[in-house]
Amino acid sequence: MQKSALKQPPKVSGALQDGGHMAEFADNFCTFLSRAHAECGELAEFDFGGQNTVLMSGPAAQEVFFRTPDEQFSQAQAYQVMVPVFGPGVIFDAPPDRCKTQLKIQVDALRYQNMKAYAGVIAQEVEDWIADWGDEGEVELLHAFHELTMHTATHCLLGKEFRQNMTDEFFSLYKDLQAGVQAISFVDPYMQQPLFAARDAARERLEEIVSELVNKRRGSGKQYGDALETFMTGTYNDGSHLSDTEITGLIIATMFAGHHTSSGTAAETLLEIAKHPQYAAELKTEIDAIYGNGEEISLASMRAIPRLELFINEVLRLHPPLVILMRRVMEDTKYKGYIIEAGKTVAVSIFESHMNPDVFPQPENFNPHREEPEQAFAYIPFGGGRHKCAGNAFALLQLKAIFSALLRRYDFELTGPAEDYVDEISNMTIRPKDPCVIKYKRRRA
Amino acid sequence: MKISIDGDLCQGHSVCMAECPEVFQVTEPQDGYPVVTVLVSEPAEALREKVTMAAKYCPNNVIIIED
Numbered sequence: 274m275q276k277s278a279l280k281q282p283p284k285v286s287g288a289l290q291d292g293g294h295m296a297e298f299a300d301n302f303c304t305f306l307s308r309a310h311a312e313c314g315e316l317a318e319f320d321f322g323g324q325n326t327v328l329m330s331g332p333a334a335q336e337v338f339f340r341t342p343d344e345q346f347s348q349a350q351a352y353q354v355m356v357p358v359f360g361p362g363v364i365f366d367a368p369p370d371r372c373k374t375q376l377k378i379q380v381d382a383l384r385y386q387n388m389k390a391y392a393g394v395i396a397q398e399v400e401d402w403i404a405d406w407g408d409e410g411e412v413e414l415l416h417a418f419h420e421l422t423m424h425t426a427t428h429c430l431l432g433k434e435f436r437q438n439m440t441d442e443f444f445s446l447y448k449d450l451q452a453g454v455q456a457i458s459f460v461d462p463y464m465q466q467p468l469f470a471a472r473d474a475a476r477e478r479l480e481e482i483v484s485e486l487v488n489k490r491r492g493s494g495k496q497y498g499d500a501l502e503t504f505m506t507g508t509y510n511d512g513s514h515l516s517d518t519e520i521t522g523l524i525i526a527t528m529f530a531g532h533h534t535s536s537g538t539a540a541e542t543l544l545e546i547a548k549h550p551q552y553a554a555e556l557k558t559e560i561d562a563i564y565g566n567g568e569e570i571s572l573a574s575m576r577a578i579p580r581l582e583l584f585i586n587e588v589l590r591l592h593p594p595l596v597i598l599m600r601r602v603m604e605d606t607k608y609k610g611y612i613i614e615a616g617k618t619v620a621v622s623i624f625e626s627h628m629n630p631d632v633f634p635q636p637e638n639f640n641p642h643r644e645e646p647e648q649a650f651a652y653i654p655f656g657g658g659r660h661k662c663a664g665n666a667f668a669l670l671q672l673k674a675i676f677s678a679l680l681r682r683y684d685f686e687l688t689g690p691a692e693d694y695v696d697e698i699s700n701m702t703i704r705p706k707d708p709c710v711i712k713y714k715r716r717r718a
Numbered sequence: 719m720k721i722s723i724d725g726d727l728c729q730g731h732s733v734c735m736a737e738c739p740e741v742f743q744v745t746e747p748q749d750g751y752p753v754v755t756v757l758v759s760e761p762a763e764a765l766r767e768k769v770t771m772a773a774k775y776c777p778n779n780v781i782i783i784e785d
């Protein structure tokens with residue numbers, strides 16, 4: 274087909290002179306993305322602070338998004354804002370072949386082989402975390418899970434010794450790194466700005482700490498079974514190893530991908546447990562049957578907890594922690610008579626996909642008994658294709674360990690009316706609104 | 719039992735190989751990601767259970783079992 278015969282994607286109304294749809298998006302991306310889809314259909318072009326962005330919705334368009342190779346839909350180009358956070362030469366700033374090797378090494382660290390060691394670490398951290406809960410009390414979920422997942426993350430990524438001695442400093446450096454990703458970062462992440470200066474200082478200090486740790490380990494001949502070990506042993510095609518800057522970058526990148534997603538999902542899960550006593554009862558029956566004879570939270574028993582898994586799946590449907598995924602269009606791309614031109618950005622909205630009533634009847638209801646949808650690429654909390662979440666096995670393992678331990682010991686209840694517990698919808702993520710307090714009470718035998 | 723693979727989607731994390739090494743092998747090419755290869759595309763019926771587990775636990779739905 275001639276290029277001229279192809280149509281441009283329809284444009285979403287209401288773009289402002291200044292920033293296009295950025296303000297509306299930042300205010301409530303959920304309503305904005307629903308509006309974009311309702312108004313324009315499968316392809317909806319909007320102006321994201323000067324970047325023309327085409328939202329691709331529905332299973333068919335989403336499949337194209339996920340299957341199109343990197344050379345055509347570039348992930349690295351869409352996520353340049355992360356470059357000063359991860360560091361120079363790391364992932365989105367690395368040349369394509371080095372980037373692929375880095376991603377491979379990152380995936381390696383999260384593969385099946387390491388999973389057994391992680392399962393043990395996570396189970397132990399969960400035990401320590403609830404050790405002083407007592408018989409009853411109240412817990413603020415966002416803080417509690419933030420802390421727990423920081424412990425498991427540092428332990429699995431950087432090892433036991435680091436976890437014991439360095440967690441606090443790591444935590445405060447990580448905060449500065451996170452604060453360095455703001456709406457203005459999308460305009461220019463390198464401008465003179467106190468937040469960005471703090472971000473850069475934090476990355477440098479972290480690299481110092483990591484270098485020290487790496488030097489201690491090199492030539493020690495010991496085995497650690499953590500991600501750092503995998504990062505240190507990984508090699509490029511020419512046989513060379515990752516530099517300290519690159520190792521630090523992979524650690525930061527793994528934290529950014531895995532920490533807030535895990536802690537937010539854990540909080541949402543416990544909140545849904547407290548909101549739905551009838552489903553919670555089913556989960557307890559299941560957990561009691563599995564662990565009744567004192568079995569350990571090992572990898573094997575982690576695998577088959579079907580009701581809990583369905584429950585978590587439904588939590589991730591209704592509260593996907595990552596909302597929108599993006600790629601930069603590198604070559605003109607045709608879709609059903611339309612052309613998406615090079616230079617634009619394409620996006621998929623996970624949230625919008627999960628609220629599609631054709632795929633998920635009564636989408637706003639929490640229903641862990643829902644049938645799995647028949648269409649592929651409709652239920653996409655972890656994305657899809659080559660860039661699908663590398664940590665999904667880790668994430669599920671961790672959630673199952675947490676909730677096996679909690680449900681065996683405690684009952685949970687809201688402290689106020691259910692309507693008071695709402696999601697915070699801003700900064701491009703979904704999470705429960707702070708503070709989010711619930712009550713727990715030890716189960717009677 | 720016949721097995722096919724949707725190779726575009728494979729990320730090479732080897733869950734399949736852990737479940738059923740008789741049928742699935744993950745190999746690392748010179749550049750880029752490791753990917754699954756099928757050693758026997760029509761494995762014996764006795765392996766059905768293991769293959770089914772591999773297909774089920776593959777996080778990317780790469781493995782397709784025909785009949």
Ligand code: HEM
Pocket residue numbers: 348376379383526527530531532534535538589593594595598599653654655656657659660661662663664665667668
């Ligand atoms: C419930 C928890 C989680 C959710 C919902 C989630 C979701 C996602 C999504 C949607 C992507 C795709 C991004 C894109 O296509 O642009 C992704 C990528 C990724 N996630 Fe997760 N994630 C979770 C937990 C984790 C954890 C715990 C880790 C690591 C320990 C992790 C590591 C990664 C990595 C490394 C990538 C990049 C993969 C690549 O680009 O090749 N995630 N995640």
Ligand code: SF4
Pocket residue numbers: 727728729730731732733734735744753754775776777778779780781
């Ligand atoms: S489990 Fe699936 S994605 Fe992973 S290597 Fe096997 S086939 Fe590929």
